[in-house]
Amino acid sequence: MTTTTAPPAARTASGGPDLTRAALSGRRRFSNHLATAAIWFAVLLAVVPLALVTWTVIAKGAGVMSLEFLTGDIPNSYRRVGPGMGPAIVGTLLITGAAALMAIPLGVFGAIYLNEYGKQRPLARTIRLMADVMTGVPSIVMGLFVYLAWVLLVGEQTGFAGALALACLMLPVVIRSSEEMLRLVxxxxxxASMALGAPKWRTTxxxxxPAAISGITSGSLLAVARAAGETAPIIIVTGIVFSPNWNLFDGSNTALPAQIFRNASQPFPGAQERAWGAALxxxxxxxxxxxxxxxxxxxFAIKER
Known part of the structure:
Protein backbone atom coordinates (compact mmCIF):
# COMPACT_ATOMS: atom_id res chain seq x y z
CA MET A 1 0.00 0.00 0.00
CA THR A 2 1.40 3.35 -1.08
CA THR A 3 1.38 6.20 1.39
CA THR A 4 1.37 9.87 0.42
CA THR A 5 3.91 12.07 2.14
CA ALA A 6 3.96 15.83 2.33
CA PRO A 7 6.54 17.73 0.21
CA PRO A 8 9.85 18.35 1.97
CA ALA A 9 9.20 22.07 1.99
CA ALA A 10 6.12 21.55 4.07
CA ARG A 11 7.85 19.51 6.83
CA THR A 12 10.35 20.31 9.52
CA ALA A 13 13.53 18.36 10.26
CA SER A 14 11.63 16.24 12.79
CA GLY A 15 9.08 15.19 10.16
CA GLY A 16 6.21 17.44 11.27
CA PRO A 17 4.49 20.06 9.10
CA ASP A 18 6.31 23.38 8.68
CA LEU A 19 3.65 25.80 9.88
CA THR A 20 5.87 28.84 9.36
CA ARG A 21 6.34 28.18 5.65
CA ALA A 22 2.67 27.32 5.22
CA ALA A 23 1.64 30.59 6.87
CA LEU A 24 4.15 32.49 4.72
CA SER A 25 2.76 30.87 1.57
CA GLY A 26 -0.76 31.80 2.62
CA ARG A 27 0.26 35.40 3.22
CA ARG A 28 1.89 35.53 -0.21
CA ARG A 29 -1.26 34.25 -1.89
CA PHE A 30 -3.35 36.77 0.01
CA SER A 31 -0.94 39.60 -0.93
CA ASN A 32 -1.04 38.49 -4.56
CA HIS A 33 -4.84 38.49 -4.64
CA LEU A 34 -4.94 41.85 -2.86
CA ALA A 35 -2.49 43.40 -5.34
CA THR A 36 -4.45 41.99 -8.28
CA ALA A 37 -7.69 43.43 -6.92
CA ALA A 38 -6.02 46.82 -6.39
CA ILE A 39 -4.71 46.82 -9.96
CA TRP A 40 -8.15 46.04 -11.41
CA PHE A 41 -9.68 48.73 -9.20
CA ALA A 42 -7.15 51.26 -10.51
CA VAL A 43 -7.92 50.20 -14.08
CA LEU A 44 -11.62 50.67 -13.38
CA LEU A 45 -11.01 54.12 -11.94
CA ALA A 46 -9.11 55.07 -15.10
CA VAL A 47 -11.59 53.56 -17.57
CA VAL A 48 -14.83 54.84 -16.04
CA PRO A 49 -14.09 58.60 -16.45
CA LEU A 50 -12.77 57.97 -19.96
CA ALA A 51 -15.88 56.00 -20.88
CA LEU A 52 -18.16 58.69 -19.41
CA VAL A 53 -16.39 61.46 -21.32
CA THR A 54 -16.50 59.47 -24.56
CA TRP A 55 -20.16 58.60 -24.11
CA THR A 56 -21.12 62.20 -23.31
CA VAL A 57 -19.31 63.57 -26.36
CA ILE A 58 -20.85 60.94 -28.64
CA ALA A 59 -24.35 61.38 -27.20
CA LYS A 60 -24.31 65.16 -27.49
CA GLY A 61 -22.25 65.47 -30.67
CA ALA A 62 -23.75 62.73 -32.83
CA GLY A 63 -27.05 64.59 -33.12
CA VAL A 64 -25.49 67.48 -35.05
CA MET A 65 -23.17 65.40 -37.24
CA SER A 66 -23.99 65.56 -40.93
CA LEU A 67 -22.32 66.23 -44.24
CA GLU A 68 -23.44 69.83 -44.04
CA PHE A 69 -21.90 70.16 -40.57
CA LEU A 70 -18.57 68.78 -41.78
CA THR A 71 -18.40 70.94 -44.92
CA GLY A 72 -20.51 74.03 -44.18
CA ASP A 73 -19.16 77.44 -43.26
CA ILE A 74 -19.07 78.62 -39.65
CA PRO A 75 -22.01 80.94 -38.81
CA ASN A 76 -20.90 84.51 -38.20
CA SER A 77 -23.26 84.75 -35.22
CA TYR A 78 -23.23 82.47 -32.17
CA ARG A 79 -27.00 82.84 -31.89
CA ARG A 80 -27.62 81.00 -35.14
CA VAL A 81 -28.50 77.30 -35.15
CA GLY A 82 -27.00 75.01 -37.73
CA PRO A 83 -23.76 74.14 -39.47
CA GLY A 84 -20.99 74.00 -39.74
CA MET A 85 -17.35 73.29 -38.93
CA GLY A 86 -15.82 72.91 -42.38
CA PRO A 87 -13.28 75.75 -41.99
CA ALA A 88 -12.20 74.47 -38.56
CA ILE A 89 -11.72 70.91 -39.86
CA VAL A 90 -9.66 72.18 -42.78
CA GLY A 91 -7.63 74.41 -40.49
CA THR A 92 -7.01 71.60 -37.99
CA LEU A 93 -5.71 69.24 -40.67
CA LEU A 94 -3.55 71.89 -42.34
CA ILE A 95 -2.12 73.43 -39.16
CA THR A 96 -1.51 70.13 -37.36
CA GLY A 97 -0.10 68.53 -40.51
CA ALA A 98 2.30 71.43 -41.10
CA ALA A 99 3.38 71.32 -37.45
CA ALA A 100 4.03 67.58 -37.69
CA LEU A 101 6.06 68.02 -40.88
CA MET A 102 8.27 70.51 -39.07
CA ALA A 103 8.54 68.90 -35.63
CA ILE A 104 8.69 65.14 -36.25
CA PRO A 105 11.69 64.99 -38.66
CA LEU A 106 13.60 67.59 -36.65
CA GLY A 107 12.79 65.80 -33.40
CA VAL A 108 13.84 62.38 -34.72
CA PHE A 109 17.09 63.79 -36.11
CA GLY A 110 17.72 65.48 -32.78
CA ALA A 111 17.11 62.21 -30.93
CA ILE A 112 19.51 60.39 -33.30
CA TYR A 113 22.20 62.94 -32.54
CA LEU A 114 21.63 62.73 -28.79
CA ASN A 115 21.68 58.93 -28.59
CA GLU A 116 24.00 57.90 -31.41
CA TYR A 117 26.51 60.75 -31.64
CA GLY A 118 26.21 63.31 -28.86
CA LYS A 119 25.98 60.92 -25.91
CA GLN A 120 27.12 62.95 -22.85
CA ARG A 121 28.83 65.80 -24.68
CA PRO A 122 28.09 69.34 -23.45
CA LEU A 123 25.95 70.17 -26.49
CA ALA A 124 23.90 67.00 -26.05
CA ARG A 125 23.34 67.70 -22.35
CA THR A 126 22.27 71.24 -23.19
CA ILE A 127 19.76 70.00 -25.79
CA ARG A 128 18.29 67.51 -23.32
CA LEU A 129 17.95 70.23 -20.68
CA MET A 130 16.22 72.59 -23.12
CA ALA A 131 13.90 69.81 -24.30
CA ASP A 132 12.90 69.03 -20.72
CA VAL A 133 12.28 72.72 -20.03
CA MET A 134 10.20 73.13 -23.20
CA THR A 135 8.09 70.10 -22.29
CA GLY A 136 6.79 71.94 -19.22
CA VAL A 137 6.22 75.30 -20.91
CA PRO A 138 2.48 76.18 -20.96
CA SER A 139 0.99 76.33 -24.43
CA ILE A 140 -0.15 79.92 -24.00
CA VAL A 141 3.46 80.97 -23.37
CA MET A 142 4.48 79.31 -26.62
CA GLY A 143 1.64 81.12 -28.36
CA LEU A 144 2.81 84.46 -27.00
CA PHE A 145 6.37 83.68 -28.11
CA VAL A 146 5.27 82.96 -31.68
CA TYR A 147 3.05 86.04 -31.64
CA LEU A 148 6.02 88.24 -30.72
CA ALA A 149 8.57 86.47 -32.91
CA TRP A 150 6.45 85.88 -36.03
CA VAL A 151 3.02 87.50 -36.08
CA LEU A 152 4.28 90.98 -35.23
CA LEU A 153 7.13 90.53 -37.71
CA VAL A 154 4.86 89.45 -40.57
CA GLY A 155 2.06 91.80 -39.62
CA GLU A 156 -0.90 89.38 -39.70
CA GLN A 157 -2.27 86.28 -38.03
CA THR A 158 -1.90 83.20 -40.24
CA GLY A 159 -2.30 79.47 -40.09
CA PHE A 160 1.44 79.06 -40.44
CA ALA A 161 1.91 80.94 -37.17
CA GLY A 162 -0.33 78.39 -35.51
CA ALA A 163 1.71 75.58 -37.08
CA LEU A 164 4.90 77.14 -35.69
CA ALA A 165 3.43 77.31 -32.20
CA LEU A 166 2.24 73.70 -32.33
CA ALA A 167 5.57 72.55 -33.75
CA CYS A 168 7.38 74.17 -30.81
CA LEU A 169 5.08 72.25 -28.45
CA MET A 170 5.56 68.97 -30.31
CA LEU A 171 9.33 69.15 -30.72
CA PRO A 172 10.47 68.35 -27.14
CA VAL A 173 8.00 65.47 -26.88
CA VAL A 174 9.29 63.93 -30.09
CA ILE A 175 12.93 64.40 -29.08
CA ARG A 176 12.65 62.84 -25.64
CA SER A 177 10.35 59.96 -26.62
CA SER A 178 12.42 59.09 -29.71
CA GLU A 179 15.65 59.18 -27.73
CA GLU A 180 14.23 56.77 -25.18
CA MET A 181 13.15 54.38 -27.94
CA LEU A 182 16.58 54.53 -29.60
CA ARG A 183 18.18 53.84 -26.23
CA LEU A 184 16.22 50.59 -25.97
CA VAL A 185 17.75 49.19 -29.17
CA ALA A 192 26.91 43.39 -35.68
CA SER A 193 26.14 45.89 -38.43
CA MET A 194 29.47 47.68 -38.02
CA ALA A 195 31.30 44.35 -37.93
CA LEU A 196 29.90 43.66 -41.41
CA GLY A 197 31.47 46.89 -42.62
CA ALA A 198 28.47 49.24 -42.51
CA PRO A 199 29.30 52.85 -41.56
CA LYS A 200 27.63 54.43 -38.55
CA TRP A 201 25.12 56.46 -40.59
CA ARG A 202 24.01 53.37 -42.51
CA THR A 203 23.74 51.34 -39.30
CA THR A 204 21.55 54.04 -37.81
CA PRO A 210 13.68 50.16 -38.05
CA ALA A 211 14.15 48.54 -34.64
CA ALA A 212 12.80 51.62 -32.86
CA ILE A 213 10.18 52.73 -35.41
CA SER A 214 7.23 51.48 -33.35
CA GLY A 215 8.20 53.50 -30.30
CA ILE A 216 9.14 56.55 -32.36
CA THR A 217 5.76 56.43 -34.09
CA SER A 218 3.96 56.18 -30.76
CA GLY A 219 5.91 59.13 -29.37
CA SER A 220 5.17 61.18 -32.46
CA LEU A 221 1.51 60.27 -32.13
CA LEU A 222 1.48 61.60 -28.57
CA ALA A 223 2.98 64.83 -29.83
CA VAL A 224 0.39 65.11 -32.63
CA ALA A 225 -2.45 64.37 -30.21
CA ARG A 226 -1.21 67.10 -27.87
CA ALA A 227 -0.89 69.58 -30.71
CA ALA A 228 -4.30 68.77 -32.18
CA GLY A 229 -6.02 69.61 -28.89
CA GLU A 230 -4.19 72.84 -28.06
CA THR A 231 -6.41 75.91 -27.90
CA ALA A 232 -4.48 78.90 -26.56
CA PRO A 233 -1.83 79.18 -29.32
CA ILE A 234 -4.46 78.83 -32.04
CA ILE A 235 -6.59 81.63 -30.59
CA ILE A 236 -3.62 83.96 -30.16
CA VAL A 237 -1.80 83.57 -33.48
CA THR A 238 -4.28 82.37 -36.13
CA GLY A 239 -7.20 84.79 -35.86
CA ILE A 240 -10.67 83.68 -36.93
CA VAL A 241 -12.39 82.85 -40.22
CA PHE A 242 -15.89 81.76 -41.23
CA SER A 243 -14.99 80.05 -44.54
CA PRO A 244 -12.17 77.61 -45.37
CA ASN A 245 -8.72 79.07 -45.95
CA TRP A 246 -6.42 76.57 -47.66
CA ASN A 247 -3.44 78.91 -47.64
CA LEU A 248 -1.46 78.75 -44.40
CA PHE A 249 0.66 81.76 -45.31
CA ASP A 250 -2.05 84.24 -46.26
CA GLY A 251 -4.92 85.34 -44.04
CA SER A 252 -6.36 84.15 -40.77
CA ASN A 253 -7.36 80.58 -40.03
CA THR A 254 -9.04 78.55 -37.31
CA ALA A 255 -9.09 75.05 -35.84
CA LEU A 256 -11.46 72.76 -33.98
CA PRO A 257 -10.09 73.45 -30.45
CA ALA A 258 -10.55 77.19 -30.95
CA GLN A 259 -14.12 76.68 -32.18
CA ILE A 260 -14.89 74.37 -29.26
CA PHE A 261 -13.70 77.05 -26.84
CA ARG A 262 -15.54 79.90 -28.53
CA ASN A 263 -18.84 78.07 -28.98
CA ALA A 264 -18.86 76.29 -25.62
CA SER A 265 -18.37 79.59 -23.80
CA GLN A 266 -21.58 80.98 -25.28
CA PRO A 267 -25.01 80.48 -23.66
CA PHE A 268 -26.81 79.91 -26.97
CA PRO A 269 -28.04 76.36 -27.79
CA GLY A 270 -26.84 76.51 -31.40
CA ALA A 271 -23.31 77.42 -30.36
CA GLN A 272 -23.17 74.70 -27.73
CA GLU A 273 -24.39 72.10 -30.22
CA ARG A 274 -21.62 73.10 -32.60
CA ALA A 275 -19.11 72.79 -29.74
CA TRP A 276 -20.17 69.21 -29.02
CA GLY A 277 -20.06 68.34 -32.72
CA ALA A 278 -16.59 69.86 -33.05
CA ALA A 279 -15.41 67.88 -30.00
CA LEU A 280 -16.64 64.62 -31.53
CA PHE A 300 8.06 49.14 -41.03
CA ALA A 301 8.97 47.44 -37.74
CA ILE A 302 11.48 44.59 -37.81
CA LYS A 303 9.59 41.28 -37.75
CA GLU A 304 10.88 38.33 -35.75
CA ARG A 305 11.59 35.28 -37.89
Missing part, protein backbone atom coordinates in the same frame (compact mmCIF):
# COMPACT_ATOMS: atom_id res chain seq x y z
CA UNK A 186 20.38 46.59 -28.13
CA UNK A 187 23.98 47.61 -28.79
CA UNK A 188 24.59 44.14 -30.22
CA UNK A 189 22.62 45.14 -33.33
CA UNK A 190 24.85 48.16 -33.88
CA UNK A 191 28.01 46.14 -33.31
CA UNK A 205 19.38 54.27 -40.92
CA UNK A 206 18.91 50.57 -41.71
CA UNK A 207 19.24 48.87 -38.32
CA UNK A 208 18.60 51.21 -35.41
CA UNK A 209 15.68 53.22 -36.82
CA UNK A 281 -15.00 65.50 -34.84
CA UNK A 282 -11.70 66.19 -33.10
CA UNK A 283 -11.84 62.82 -31.32
CA UNK A 284 -12.45 61.06 -34.65
CA UNK A 285 -9.49 62.87 -36.24
CA UNK A 286 -7.16 61.88 -33.38
CA UNK A 287 -8.44 58.30 -33.66
CA UNK A 288 -7.62 58.39 -37.36
CA UNK A 289 -4.07 59.54 -36.56
CA UNK A 290 -3.79 56.64 -34.13
CA UNK A 291 -4.84 54.06 -36.71
CA UNK A 292 -2.42 55.45 -39.29
CA UNK A 293 0.40 55.46 -36.75
CA UNK A 294 -0.26 51.85 -35.79
CA UNK A 295 -0.25 50.82 -39.45
CA UNK A 296 3.04 52.59 -40.08
CA UNK A 297 4.59 51.03 -36.99
CA UNK A 298 3.50 47.52 -37.96
CA UNK A 299 4.48 48.03 -41.59
Missing amino acids: PDELRQ LTVVL TLIVIVLGFTIIARYVANR
Whole structure:
Protein backbone atom coordinates (compact mmCIF):
# COMPACT_ATOMS: atom_id res chain seq x y z
CA MET A 1 0.00 0.00 0.00
CA THR A 2 1.40 3.35 -1.08
CA THR A 3 1.38 6.20 1.39
CA THR A 4 1.37 9.87 0.42
CA THR A 5 3.91 12.07 2.14
CA ALA A 6 3.96 15.83 2.33
CA PRO A 7 6.54 17.73 0.21
CA PRO A 8 9.85 18.35 1.97
CA ALA A 9 9.20 22.07 1.99
CA ALA A 10 6.12 21.55 4.07
CA ARG A 11 7.85 19.51 6.83
CA THR A 12 10.35 20.31 9.52
CA ALA A 13 13.53 18.36 10.26
CA SER A 14 11.63 16.24 12.79
CA GLY A 15 9.08 15.19 10.16
CA GLY A 16 6.21 17.44 11.27
CA PRO A 17 4.49 20.06 9.10
CA ASP A 18 6.31 23.38 8.68
CA LEU A 19 3.65 25.80 9.88
CA THR A 20 5.87 28.84 9.36
CA ARG A 21 6.34 28.18 5.65
CA ALA A 22 2.67 27.32 5.22
CA ALA A 23 1.64 30.59 6.87
CA LEU A 24 4.15 32.49 4.72
CA SER A 25 2.76 30.87 1.57
CA GLY A 26 -0.76 31.80 2.62
CA ARG A 27 0.26 35.40 3.22
CA ARG A 28 1.89 35.53 -0.21
CA ARG A 29 -1.26 34.25 -1.89
CA PHE A 30 -3.35 36.77 0.01
CA SER A 31 -0.94 39.60 -0.93
CA ASN A 32 -1.04 38.49 -4.56
CA HIS A 33 -4.84 38.49 -4.64
CA LEU A 34 -4.94 41.85 -2.86
CA ALA A 35 -2.49 43.40 -5.34
CA THR A 36 -4.45 41.99 -8.28
CA ALA A 37 -7.69 43.43 -6.92
CA ALA A 38 -6.02 46.82 -6.39
CA ILE A 39 -4.71 46.82 -9.96
CA TRP A 40 -8.15 46.04 -11.41
CA PHE A 41 -9.68 48.73 -9.20
CA ALA A 42 -7.15 51.26 -10.51
CA VAL A 43 -7.92 50.20 -14.08
CA LEU A 44 -11.62 50.67 -13.38
CA LEU A 45 -11.01 54.12 -11.94
CA ALA A 46 -9.11 55.07 -15.10
CA VAL A 47 -11.59 53.56 -17.57
CA VAL A 48 -14.83 54.84 -16.04
CA PRO A 49 -14.09 58.60 -16.45
CA LEU A 50 -12.77 57.97 -19.96
CA ALA A 51 -15.88 56.00 -20.88
CA LEU A 52 -18.16 58.69 -19.41
CA VAL A 53 -16.39 61.46 -21.32
CA THR A 54 -16.50 59.47 -24.56
CA TRP A 55 -20.16 58.60 -24.11
CA THR A 56 -21.12 62.20 -23.31
CA VAL A 57 -19.31 63.57 -26.36
CA ILE A 58 -20.85 60.94 -28.64
CA ALA A 59 -24.35 61.38 -27.20
CA LYS A 60 -24.31 65.16 -27.49
CA GLY A 61 -22.25 65.47 -30.67
CA ALA A 62 -23.75 62.73 -32.83
CA GLY A 63 -27.05 64.59 -33.12
CA VAL A 64 -25.49 67.48 -35.05
CA MET A 65 -23.17 65.40 -37.24
CA SER A 66 -23.99 65.56 -40.93
CA LEU A 67 -22.32 66.23 -44.24
CA GLU A 68 -23.44 69.83 -44.04
CA PHE A 69 -21.90 70.16 -40.57
CA LEU A 70 -18.57 68.78 -41.78
CA THR A 71 -18.40 70.94 -44.92
CA GLY A 72 -20.51 74.03 -44.18
CA ASP A 73 -19.16 77.44 -43.26
CA ILE A 74 -19.07 78.62 -39.65
CA PRO A 75 -22.01 80.94 -38.81
CA ASN A 76 -20.90 84.51 -38.20
CA SER A 77 -23.26 84.75 -35.22
CA TYR A 78 -23.23 82.47 -32.17
CA ARG A 79 -27.00 82.84 -31.89
CA ARG A 80 -27.62 81.00 -35.14
CA VAL A 81 -28.50 77.30 -35.15
CA GLY A 82 -27.00 75.01 -37.73
CA PRO A 83 -23.76 74.14 -39.47
CA GLY A 84 -20.99 74.00 -39.74
CA MET A 85 -17.35 73.29 -38.93
CA GLY A 86 -15.82 72.91 -42.38
CA PRO A 87 -13.28 75.75 -41.99
CA ALA A 88 -12.20 74.47 -38.56
CA ILE A 89 -11.72 70.91 -39.86
CA VAL A 90 -9.66 72.18 -42.78
CA GLY A 91 -7.63 74.41 -40.49
CA THR A 92 -7.01 71.60 -37.99
CA LEU A 93 -5.71 69.24 -40.67
CA LEU A 94 -3.55 71.89 -42.34
CA ILE A 95 -2.12 73.43 -39.16
CA THR A 96 -1.51 70.13 -37.36
CA GLY A 97 -0.10 68.53 -40.51
CA ALA A 98 2.30 71.43 -41.10
CA ALA A 99 3.38 71.32 -37.45
CA ALA A 100 4.03 67.58 -37.69
CA LEU A 101 6.06 68.02 -40.88
CA MET A 102 8.27 70.51 -39.07
CA ALA A 103 8.54 68.90 -35.63
CA ILE A 104 8.69 65.14 -36.25
CA PRO A 105 11.69 64.99 -38.66
CA LEU A 106 13.60 67.59 -36.65
CA GLY A 107 12.79 65.80 -33.40
CA VAL A 108 13.84 62.38 -34.72
CA PHE A 109 17.09 63.79 -36.11
CA GLY A 110 17.72 65.48 -32.78
CA ALA A 111 17.11 62.21 -30.93
CA ILE A 112 19.51 60.39 -33.30
CA TYR A 113 22.20 62.94 -32.54
CA LEU A 114 21.63 62.73 -28.79
CA ASN A 115 21.68 58.93 -28.59
CA GLU A 116 24.00 57.90 -31.41
CA TYR A 117 26.51 60.75 -31.64
CA GLY A 118 26.21 63.31 -28.86
CA LYS A 119 25.98 60.92 -25.91
CA GLN A 120 27.12 62.95 -22.85
CA ARG A 121 28.83 65.80 -24.68
CA PRO A 122 28.09 69.34 -23.45
CA LEU A 123 25.95 70.17 -26.49
CA ALA A 124 23.90 67.00 -26.05
CA ARG A 125 23.34 67.70 -22.35
CA THR A 126 22.27 71.24 -23.19
CA ILE A 127 19.76 70.00 -25.79
CA ARG A 128 18.29 67.51 -23.32
CA LEU A 129 17.95 70.23 -20.68
CA MET A 130 16.22 72.59 -23.12
CA ALA A 131 13.90 69.81 -24.30
CA ASP A 132 12.90 69.03 -20.72
CA VAL A 133 12.28 72.72 -20.03
CA MET A 134 10.20 73.13 -23.20
CA THR A 135 8.09 70.10 -22.29
CA GLY A 136 6.79 71.94 -19.22
CA VAL A 137 6.22 75.30 -20.91
CA PRO A 138 2.48 76.18 -20.96
CA SER A 139 0.99 76.33 -24.43
CA ILE A 140 -0.15 79.92 -24.00
CA VAL A 141 3.46 80.97 -23.37
CA MET A 142 4.48 79.31 -26.62
CA GLY A 143 1.64 81.12 -28.36
CA LEU A 144 2.81 84.46 -27.00
CA PHE A 145 6.37 83.68 -28.11
CA VAL A 146 5.27 82.96 -31.68
CA TYR A 147 3.05 86.04 -31.64
CA LEU A 148 6.02 88.24 -30.72
CA ALA A 149 8.57 86.47 -32.91
CA TRP A 150 6.45 85.88 -36.03
CA VAL A 151 3.02 87.50 -36.08
CA LEU A 152 4.28 90.98 -35.23
CA LEU A 153 7.13 90.53 -37.71
CA VAL A 154 4.86 89.45 -40.57
CA GLY A 155 2.06 91.80 -39.62
CA GLU A 156 -0.90 89.38 -39.70
CA GLN A 157 -2.27 86.28 -38.03
CA THR A 158 -1.90 83.20 -40.24
CA GLY A 159 -2.30 79.47 -40.09
CA PHE A 160 1.44 79.06 -40.44
CA ALA A 161 1.91 80.94 -37.17
CA GLY A 162 -0.33 78.39 -35.51
CA ALA A 163 1.71 75.58 -37.08
CA LEU A 164 4.90 77.14 -35.69
CA ALA A 165 3.43 77.31 -32.20
CA LEU A 166 2.24 73.70 -32.33
CA ALA A 167 5.57 72.55 -33.75
CA CYS A 168 7.38 74.17 -30.81
CA LEU A 169 5.08 72.25 -28.45
CA MET A 170 5.56 68.97 -30.31
CA LEU A 171 9.33 69.15 -30.72
CA PRO A 172 10.47 68.35 -27.14
CA VAL A 173 8.00 65.47 -26.88
CA VAL A 174 9.29 63.93 -30.09
CA ILE A 175 12.93 64.40 -29.08
CA ARG A 176 12.65 62.84 -25.64
CA SER A 177 10.35 59.96 -26.62
CA SER A 178 12.42 59.09 -29.71
CA GLU A 179 15.65 59.18 -27.73
CA GLU A 180 14.23 56.77 -25.18
CA MET A 181 13.15 54.38 -27.94
CA LEU A 182 16.58 54.53 -29.60
CA ARG A 183 18.18 53.84 -26.23
CA LEU A 184 16.22 50.59 -25.97
CA VAL A 185 17.75 49.19 -29.17
CA PRO A 186 20.38 46.59 -28.13
CA ASP A 187 23.98 47.61 -28.79
CA GLU A 188 24.59 44.14 -30.22
CA LEU A 189 22.62 45.14 -33.33
CA ARG A 190 24.85 48.16 -33.88
CA GLN A 191 28.01 46.14 -33.31
CA ALA A 192 26.91 43.39 -35.68
CA SER A 193 26.14 45.89 -38.43
CA MET A 194 29.47 47.68 -38.02
CA ALA A 195 31.30 44.35 -37.93
CA LEU A 196 29.90 43.66 -41.41
CA GLY A 197 31.47 46.89 -42.62
CA ALA A 198 28.47 49.24 -42.51
CA PRO A 199 29.30 52.85 -41.56
CA LYS A 200 27.63 54.43 -38.55
CA TRP A 201 25.12 56.46 -40.59
CA ARG A 202 24.01 53.37 -42.51
CA THR A 203 23.74 51.34 -39.30
CA THR A 204 21.55 54.04 -37.81
CA LEU A 205 19.38 54.27 -40.92
CA THR A 206 18.91 50.57 -41.71
CA VAL A 207 19.24 48.87 -38.32
CA VAL A 208 18.60 51.21 -35.41
CA LEU A 209 15.68 53.22 -36.82
CA PRO A 210 13.68 50.16 -38.05
CA ALA A 211 14.15 48.54 -34.64
CA ALA A 212 12.80 51.62 -32.86
CA ILE A 213 10.18 52.73 -35.41
CA SER A 214 7.23 51.48 -33.35
CA GLY A 215 8.20 53.50 -30.30
CA ILE A 216 9.14 56.55 -32.36
CA THR A 217 5.76 56.43 -34.09
CA SER A 218 3.96 56.18 -30.76
CA GLY A 219 5.91 59.13 -29.37
CA SER A 220 5.17 61.18 -32.46
CA LEU A 221 1.51 60.27 -32.13
CA LEU A 222 1.48 61.60 -28.57
CA ALA A 223 2.98 64.83 -29.83
CA VAL A 224 0.39 65.11 -32.63
CA ALA A 225 -2.45 64.37 -30.21
CA ARG A 226 -1.21 67.10 -27.87
CA ALA A 227 -0.89 69.58 -30.71
CA ALA A 228 -4.30 68.77 -32.18
CA GLY A 229 -6.02 69.61 -28.89
CA GLU A 230 -4.19 72.84 -28.06
CA THR A 231 -6.41 75.91 -27.90
CA ALA A 232 -4.48 78.90 -26.56
CA PRO A 233 -1.83 79.18 -29.32
CA ILE A 234 -4.46 78.83 -32.04
CA ILE A 235 -6.59 81.63 -30.59
CA ILE A 236 -3.62 83.96 -30.16
CA VAL A 237 -1.80 83.57 -33.48
CA THR A 238 -4.28 82.37 -36.13
CA GLY A 239 -7.20 84.79 -35.86
CA ILE A 240 -10.67 83.68 -36.93
CA VAL A 241 -12.39 82.85 -40.22
CA PHE A 242 -15.89 81.76 -41.23
CA SER A 243 -14.99 80.05 -44.54
CA PRO A 244 -12.17 77.61 -45.37
CA ASN A 245 -8.72 79.07 -45.95
CA TRP A 246 -6.42 76.57 -47.66
CA ASN A 247 -3.44 78.91 -47.64
CA LEU A 248 -1.46 78.75 -44.40
CA PHE A 249 0.66 81.76 -45.31
CA ASP A 250 -2.05 84.24 -46.26
CA GLY A 251 -4.92 85.34 -44.04
CA SER A 252 -6.36 84.15 -40.77
CA ASN A 253 -7.36 80.58 -40.03
CA THR A 254 -9.04 78.55 -37.31
CA ALA A 255 -9.09 75.05 -35.84
CA LEU A 256 -11.46 72.76 -33.98
CA PRO A 257 -10.09 73.45 -30.45
CA ALA A 258 -10.55 77.19 -30.95
CA GLN A 259 -14.12 76.68 -32.18
CA ILE A 260 -14.89 74.37 -29.26
CA PHE A 261 -13.70 77.05 -26.84
CA ARG A 262 -15.54 79.90 -28.53
CA ASN A 263 -18.84 78.07 -28.98
CA ALA A 264 -18.86 76.29 -25.62
CA SER A 265 -18.37 79.59 -23.80
CA GLN A 266 -21.58 80.98 -25.28
CA PRO A 267 -25.01 80.48 -23.66
CA PHE A 268 -26.81 79.91 -26.97
CA PRO A 269 -28.04 76.36 -27.79
CA GLY A 270 -26.84 76.51 -31.40
CA ALA A 271 -23.31 77.42 -30.36
CA GLN A 272 -23.17 74.70 -27.73
CA GLU A 273 -24.39 72.10 -30.22
CA ARG A 274 -21.62 73.10 -32.60
CA ALA A 275 -19.11 72.79 -29.74
CA TRP A 276 -20.17 69.21 -29.02
CA GLY A 277 -20.06 68.34 -32.72
CA ALA A 278 -16.59 69.86 -33.05
CA ALA A 279 -15.41 67.88 -30.00
CA LEU A 280 -16.64 64.62 -31.53
CA THR A 281 -15.00 65.50 -34.84
CA LEU A 282 -11.70 66.19 -33.10
CA ILE A 283 -11.84 62.82 -31.32
CA VAL A 284 -12.45 61.06 -34.65
CA ILE A 285 -9.49 62.87 -36.24
CA VAL A 286 -7.16 61.88 -33.38
CA LEU A 287 -8.44 58.30 -33.66
CA GLY A 288 -7.62 58.39 -37.36
CA PHE A 289 -4.07 59.54 -36.56
CA THR A 290 -3.79 56.64 -34.13
CA ILE A 291 -4.84 54.06 -36.71
CA ILE A 292 -2.42 55.45 -39.29
CA ALA A 293 0.40 55.46 -36.75
CA ARG A 294 -0.26 51.85 -35.79
CA TYR A 295 -0.25 50.82 -39.45
CA VAL A 296 3.04 52.59 -40.08
CA ALA A 297 4.59 51.03 -36.99
CA ASN A 298 3.50 47.52 -37.96
CA ARG A 299 4.48 48.03 -41.59
CA PHE A 300 8.06 49.14 -41.03
CA ALA A 301 8.97 47.44 -37.74
CA ILE A 302 11.48 44.59 -37.81
CA LYS A 303 9.59 41.28 -37.75
CA GLU A 304 10.88 38.33 -35.75
CA ARG A 305 11.59 35.28 -37.89
